[in-house]
């Protein structure tokens with residue numbers, strides 16, 4: 001029971017397949033806590049601020065630093081050290097993969113949202129549906145200010161330790177306020193995405209108009225091997241949001257913004273990347289460089305240098321195997 005153990009992560013790892021029983025209790029400061037599913041917890045103050053906030057981590061089971069961060073925030077609320085003033089939904093994304101210490105078991109959960117789970121079977125497909133339902137129910141209560149930060153860590157080293165993917169907004173302007181908020185949280189690099197996807201953050205952005213981001217917070221490490229001090233700025237910003245206190249903003253000129261230039265999908269089993277396996281995220285390549293070979297197809301850098309992000313030739317055929325990014329162009333609308 002969460003009320004007794006006060007440790008959402010331990011509970012989730014101990015029983016990843018089934019919730020003993022739904023739980024509901026009220027904290028001393030009049031916040032109702034509802035445990036709706038495995039790793040699914042809602043905090044609802046009697047008099048909430050205007051913000052509905054979703055924090056998710058562990059959509060990839062081996063990305064442990066953000067899971068530990070979110071668990072610390074939950075403990076802080078349960079123990080009265082953090083006063084929850086907004087409606088807050090906390091999600092530990094893929095409990096079975098967390099127990100296995102793996103990114104995924106059968107399918108990449110972060111490609112199964114916006115209904116894509118209907119084309120798949122297995123625990124990740126079921127979980128995507130359950131997470132979609134939890135977010136839909138949470139946002140259905142009112143049409144206030146909605147945010148969703150989906151917290152991850154990256155597989156390989158990165159020239160920029162912390163960065164966020166800003167999902168495609170179908171022509172709606174990108175928000176300087178959000179970019180400044182993330183910048184002051186230490187996430188000082190933003191990638192503007194220009195296509196719909198099946199990620200969790202795109203789902204919340206597209207379906208509910210939430211300010212939603214995939215946030216990358218350093219490199220994948222096993223539980224217990226993370227340095228929490230590397231996430232202290234993010235923890236401070238999220239705590240301020242939860243407590244409805246003023247947050248900090250980094251001026252936009254101190255944030256580096258990139259456009260996603262190419263989404264390179266793996267088209268066949270013959271797909272190979274044409275740069276070293278240890279090339280870090282944000283390594284730049286000159287115009288015309290061949291980045292990948294896919295059967296008879298060569299994927300090249302365009303007319304200006306492009307930097308690689310998330311290269312991974314081991315993904316399933318049909319999935320994204322690499323992004324490339326370029327410095328943001330002058331024509332992007334910001335508000």
Ligand SMILES: O=C(O)CCC(=O)N[C@@H](CCC(=O)O)C(=O)O
Pocket residue numbers: 060110152153154155156165199201214310311312
């Ligand atoms: O390091 C990697 O190769 C992957 C890290 C990761 O899980 N990234 C997310 C980004 C999602 C997005 O584009 O919004 C993912 O691949 O799901």
Ligand SMILES: [Zn+2]
Pocket residue numbers: 059060063152153
């Ligand atoms: Zn991830």
